[in-house]
Amino acid sequence: MIVDAFIQRLERFAALTPDERRSLRNACATARSLPARSELLREGDRAESAHLILSGFACRYTMLPGRRRQITAYLIPGDLCDVRASVLDGIDQAVGTLSPVELASIPRETLSWLTERTPTLMRAMWWYTLVEEATAREWILNVGHRTALARTAHLFCELFARLHAVGLTHQNACELPVTQADLADALALSPVHVNRTLMKLRALKLATFRHQHLTIHDLAGLQEAGGFRPGYLRLTAPPFADVPRPGTTPAGRGDRVETSMM
Amino acid sequence: MIVDAFIQRLERFAALTPDERRSLRNACATARSLPARSELLREGDRAESAHLILSGFACRYTMLPGRRRQITAYLIPGDLCDVRASVLDGIDQAVGTLSPVELASIPRETLSWLTERTPTLMRAMWWYTLVEEATAREWILNVGHRTALARTAHLFCELFARLHAVGLTHQNACELPVTQADLADALALSPVHVNRTLMKLRALKLATFRHQHLTIHDLAGLQEAGGFRPGYLRLTAPPFADVPRPGTTPAGRGDRVETSMM
DNA sequence: CGTAGCCTTGACCGCCCTCAAATTATGTGG
């Protein structure tokens, strides 16, 4: 189940107690459906709740003069979309759905209450934000210094890795419920050029994207072409330090116990 | 003093007790000097401490094949440069100095200890991370969708606003201890084109950058040209909710007391 | 079967890159 994938992700950083896990799962109990291309958060809104994507794709984006759109993040199942609801007051980028989306809303107060009560959870959320930040910086690289081919390859690698982490890949393929225009908005390319680039990827036998379906023919080649190194996503197990829970002894899984307070 | 500017910035989000302020100030007591163009953190390092920039400029960057460099953030006096030291384990982007830099090192354990002890401080740090993330997303916009002129204008606006916030501007001017090549690496442009763009900015009577000195002739015009809207930097006073300190009554400064747990 | 949205293809153009060299700061030792 997707909520568990999210919790599991938080636990990459810090072990949660069964109680904390239950609280989180309860907070995500009520699901809601949205059609494709609807607005989840408008720019400048005061976010009243955070949303956990259960199915479908959404994106964080900014509109620019001349009906251009820059997507700054794809939000896929298992992503929490806006943590910042509980911290900042008023967001500066809009969030919208790309496909039909099911999501769980976590009210601002619930999230605040949870994190305020358990520092471990707050730290895990903070960690989550840091990963999002690292991903954003990787995107700066992508649109800044890579060619259209490398850019597209990189995006595909990232999405495939993230979808794999939540169990939404089938062998070397996955569903990407987005249009070429959506890709264009994320890659800072024109839809026309995205199309040409996709054909080139196909010609190079690296990957095929058709009918919202991505098939990777040569993962190593695709990663090479995109200069993709997955470290920034922090999807793998450690190298993350376990954080001892204040007031408790380190959980039994600690094979590397820090000498410091960390 | 710069440390106070940093603390003041954290306090935009949550009031700290005099005790917490003192702890932070103590943690920043020992200063260190680095020459220009030295490495502060190497990619893949396990960060042993966070650094507060006291003077000079540094940057977060990634090297790309072919001795190209993408700068993903400028770090100026009053910036904390790597909070993530206390959270993530091993950073994915290097940090280096652009000019000679003075900095205070806050050991990983100290930062962990401080944040673990006082949730307010942890939340403030989290907030700080969220602002950095928002800034990174703004940079995606910048390199993705804006022309060289707009890009450069936007960067100048951002730097001027941030320097102003820490008292490092003089009327309509400030020092930027960077070369045109450094700007190029941040803007994802070639040094040659940066030069041409700077001349155009001068010709348009918007801004002049010479001898590491930026003079803004027409702030409104520059912001217009760059599509700059400073909200994402969160430099202004509120609209930020005060967070009641758990176990204490809200400090006397609360003219807006939230009804929720936030 | 028709319509709307999406994808595909072609022709042309411009922003910005590359390469190369001249000119001007910056700094160092004599």
Next chain:
DNA sequence: CCACATAATTTGAGGGCGGTCAAGGCTACG
């Protein structure tokens, strides 16, 4: 204070990646 070396800025010429505009072909779905 000058001679020299190094780094930074400026200027020129030519080319390519990707944008824009426009039309035609699919697909999906009612």
